[in-house]
Amino acid sequence: MELKPQPGMAETSVLERIEGRFGYATDQQHLPGLLHGAILRSRHAHARLLRVDTSRARLMSGVRAVVTAADVPGLNRLGIVVRDQPVLCEDRVRYEGDAIAAVAADTVEQARAALEVIDVDYAPLAVVDQAETAEQMSPLHGESNLLAREAFERGDTDAAFARCAVIVEHHYQTPRQMHAFMETEGGVAIPDNNGGVIFRVGCQSGHRDAEQLADILGLKPSQVTVEATPTGGAFGGKDELTIQPAAGILALQTGSPVLIHLDRFESCRTGIKRHPVSMIMTTGCDRQGRILAHRVDALLDTGAYASLGPAVLENFLDHATAPLYRIEAYSVSGRLVYTNNGVSGAFRGFGGNQATFAVESQLDALAEKLAMCPLALRRINLRTVDEPGSRGQVVRWSAPPTDVLAEAGxxxxxxxxxxxxxxxxxxxxxxxxxxxxxGLGDGLPDRGGGRVSLSAEGRIRLEFGFSDYGQNLAEAITCLVCETLGCVAGDIDVVLGNSRGPDSGPTSASRSSVLIHGVLADILPRWKDRVRDQAAVLTGLPCDQLYSGPGGLFAGGRQVLSYRELAEKGQPEQTRVDASQAFPVAPEGNQLVGRYxxxxxxxxxxxxxxxxxxxxxxxxxxxxxxxxxxxxxxxxxxxxxxxxxxxxxxxxxxxxxxxxxxxxxxxxxxxxxxxxxxxxxxxxxxxxxxxxxxxxxxxxxxxxxxxxxxxxxxxxxxxxxxxxxxxxxxxxxxxxxxxxxxxxxxx
Missing domain, CATH: 3.30.365.10 (Aldehyde oxidase/xanthine dehydrogenase, molybdopterin binding domain)
Structure with a gap:
């Protein structure tokens, strides 16, 4: 089936995006008392901080606060996997763009002018700029620049190579890619007048951000609220905290809302990048084209801080095992090293597409040596839907791989x-x-929840913690609810990305749609029953004659009660239904490798x-x-x-x-x-x-x-x-x- 654009299917939010009317986190310029923040960044890729003098900046016109590492109320560290990145550097900078100080002022121009008069004395250190030699250089963290090493093996690779008729070995290199999202990193931190802070930001997990921010700001988790606004692109680049810590510290210092929005130059210097990968891949097959042996040795440059590098390494290696293809023996290994080359982390594909580039190129090289059609070589080696995955795990394919290949042919x-x-x-x-x-895979905790209720205005309210940064979650939810309840889009409110709502987990690993469907399949039938029970009491009609439809409850083909009437006369608090489910894994439930x-x-x-x-x-x-x-x-x-x-x-x-x-x-x-x-x-x-x-x-x-x-x-x-x-x-x-x-x- 060819999928084509369908006229008339775009919902309001889609049209708002197309026409540039959709609100971003950084559009909140008219909050009462709003201050503008700016962050002082390191001019060196690697140096000791000898002195940070903010005295002149504090005297600048319009400046309301200047903060350094000494002003971080709680933990001066951030990071999803490893908290190794300072919010504001204390004694050392590890990449050009590391944060040293932050300023809040009445205008953006005043804040940036104040940065210019902060005096910083550096003692430059040797720069670790080559991933290949990073392990021989002085460590940026701990005892070594080797952050992680991982290997997957299956069978006797050496013996399998000895039986190969054809072997190809090549070096592959993939680039350090930038997210280049439409809206650069930004948002606003708002004091809530009770000692807490509300963040309205572009992010990918409001709940996870709130946990880190509470630790950084020295607050209780209940004092931090994150409202993830629909962002102008993320793709993994807003998985980590970006401007939130600095904005939050400044908001607490001043008692006023503080907005920080990185310009494109600053985003280029400091934003998360795709891991560049250098790899040597060796693959061998017999004369019939059956792949017998496969070896991979890869090096990933994670930059100055870990970010999600260890998880990217794991996913890279998972794809490097060539999961679509049947291989008798393989040995794939990878190293993840620290350097002073910015910071690399989550990026659409998450290491998988770097590995696939090399794997698919290897298959073409084998086919050329065998004088065989590349499609024929793939057909010989493709897995069937009944086979386990490349790591011996149970997998659930969405179609036979040979069918996909046939359509491509x-x-x-x-x-x-x-x-x-x-x-x-x-x-x-x-x-x-x-x-x-x-899904997150490899045994990582992976749950997601949602909620349905009836608002006081008589709207069906769906809440999920996911952020929507362009994947059309609101539209998908609306379609599923309309299909199940027989209502129309105008009956529905979708609320996403609030850390005070259900915890749906992060918007990453292509997990959102799966969990939304599973949670809605659980809660909508129960909600429908509760609404019908209340409608039966209010109308005096038997439950089995009532059914939901556009605008309310129906019986005999006519509406007998609107959702608004139900909210006004019934007990809407009894129509709240919550559910949470684990991300689908293999039926036995103890599979800790790969993704199901x-x-x-x-x-x-x-x-x-x-x-x-x-x-x-x-x-x-x-x-x-x-x-x-x-x-x-x-x-x-x-x-x-x-x-x-x-x-x-x-x-x-x-x-x-x-x-x-x-x-x-x-x-x-x-x-x-x-x-x-x-x-x-x-x-x-x-x-x-x-x-x-x-x-x-x-x-x-x-x-x-x-x-x-x-x-x-x-x-x-x-x-x-x-x-x-x-x-x-x-x-x-x-x-x-x-x-x-x-x-x-x-x-």
């Missing part, structure tokens, strides 16, 4: 392109496959390569997806296509290289993201044979679309030119040199 993009008479543009088509699991719910994608790409410049233009992308039932088609389409564009950037243009710990790009005029001019024609097909009795018919697709884009593009480049690219982003100069070398050889 039938793509119209394989038809010959219209030839360029001058042969300036070389065209080619390639494909790659990818798998993506839902698995999604698949095959991406077919067509490219044109300019023989005069080496420039690559992607003209078409065709995605075949198997991700369960589609709840809200515009949202599904937007997630797949949007993620694919991020994959396009990773493949062709995006990188944040460093020199001596300093980023070489500081704005979007140097860091080039795809624009509408670069976006290819895209088609999204859905394989959905999900039975109505399936316990888990819905999956999250936030990360799926990025999974196979880069290897599909590189496969298409090879089809067009005969040149395989293994270092991303694709270097036009490298392609041009190789093309020239080919022409010289031919002549």
């Amino acid at each position: 039938a793509s119209p993009l394989w038809a010959p392109a219209v030839s360029d008479a001058r042969r300036r543009w070389l065209t080619g088509t390639g494909m790659a496959m990818g798998a993506q699991g839902n 719910l698995q999604l698949q994608i095959a991406t077919v790409a067509r490219v044109a390569v300019d023989r005069l410049t080496g420039r690559v233009r992607v003209t078409d992308l065709h995605h075949i997806t198997a991700a369960g039932r589609v709840i809200y088609p515009p949202g599904y389409l937007g997630q797949i296509e949007g993620a694919a564009i991020m994959g396009l950037g990773m493949a062709l243009s995006e990188d944040m290289p460093t020199r001596q710990g300093r980023y070489l790009a500081d704005n979007l005029d140097q860091y080039i993201i795809p624009t509408l001019q670069d976006v290819p024609d895209q088609r999204v097909d859905v394989l959905d044979n999900t039975p109505t009795t399936d316990r888990f018919p819905v999956r999250g697709v936030g990360e799926l679309g990025i999974e196979a884009v880069a290897p599909a593009i590189c496969s298409a480049i090879e089809a067009a030119t005969g040149i395989r690219v293994r270092h991303l982003p694709v270097d036009a100069g490298y392609l041009l040199a190789e093309l020239c070398a080919q022409e010289e050889t031919c002549s």
Whole structure:
């Protein structure tokens, strides 16, 4: 089934986003007494702090507070996995952009002017700027710059390699990518007049942020409220705390609301990046193409602080085991090291797409050596739906992998392109496959809850703790509720992202849609029964004659009670229903590896390569997806296509290289993201044979679309030119040199 935009399906919030009317956290400029905050950042990638003198800043016009590490009321550390990052640095800075002090003033200009007169004396230290030598350098934390080492093994890899007829070994490199979200990091901290603070911010887990902020501010958890506003993009970059600690400290110091909004330059310097990965991958097969052995040695640069690096390493290695394919023996290992190269952490794909780029490239290399069709090689090795996963775990595929491959093989993009008479543009088509699991996985605590109630205004109120940063959660919830209750969108209020509401867990790991569907399947039937019981008392009609519909309760085809009347005359407090559930795991419940719910994608790409410049233009992308039932088609389409564009950037243009710990790009005029001019024609097909009795018919697709884009593009480049690219982003100069070398050889 081809998924297409459907006119008339966009809800109000979608139109508000499109028209630029949707409110962001940083739009709250008119709060009474609002102050503006700014953060002083380190000018050095690595240095001792000898002196921080704020005396002149405190005397500046309009300045209401200046704070340093000594003013942090509680724990001066943040971090989801490892709390190793100072809120404000005490004696040492570890990357260019580390926070040293913060100012609150009447205007943004006054706050930034005050930063300029804070005197900081540094004693520069040796910069750890090469991940390859980081372990030999003086440690940035503890006793070593090795933050984590992990390995997965299965079978006797050496013996399996000894039996291989064909072995390929290549080095792969993926870039340090920037989120480049529309709304940079920001929000406001508001004193609640009872010693607590309310945060209205762009974030990905209000409950988790509230826990950290209570520790940092020295407050009780009940004194911190986080309201996660619909953000202008996140993709993992707002998983960690950003401006919240500094804004909260300043708000407590001044007793006034404090807004901090990073400009694009500051976001570029300090924002979370995708982990750059360097890896050597060796893969072998027999003469029939059956993969026998696979070895991976990877190095990930996590930067100055851990962030979610250890979890990214685990997910990278999980994907490096080639979960779609049957492999007799493998040994995959990875190291995660500290450097002074900014901070890397969560990013859409979460390490999986870096690994998939190399795995799929290896399969193409094997096929070339065997003179075999790459699709045929994959078909031989693809797992069946009844097989365990690559780590021996129980998995639940959304469709047979061979079905996804067959659809990719039938793509119209394989038809010959219209030839360029001058042969300036070389065209080619390639494909790659990818798998993506839902949920945190590997035994991590993973629960989510929700609530339904009837408001005083007679609205069906749905509450979840998830943040909605563009994945259309509100629309999906509305569709599911209307389908179950027979009501209309106008009957429903959706409240998301408040830490005082149900704890749904973080908006990450493509988990939100799965938990929303599961929780609603639990609470809506119970809510419907409670509402019908109350309506029966108020109307005198038997329960079995009443049913919910648009605007209220019906009997015999006519409305007998509106939801507003029910709220006014009934007992609306009795209509509140809560539920919480663990994220779906394998039936035996004791599986501590991998992710149970698995999604698949095959991406077919067509490219044109300019023989005069080496420039690559992607003209078409065709995605075949198997991700369960589609709840809200515009949202599904937007997630797949949007993620694919991020994959396009990773493949062709995006990188944040460093020199001596300093980023070489500081704005979007140097860091080039795809624009509408670069976006290819895209088609999204859905394989959905999900039975109505399936316990888990819905999956999250936030990360799926990025999974196979880069290897599909590189496969298409090879089809067009005969040149395989293994270092991303694709270097036009490298392609041009190789093309020239080919022409010289031919002549």
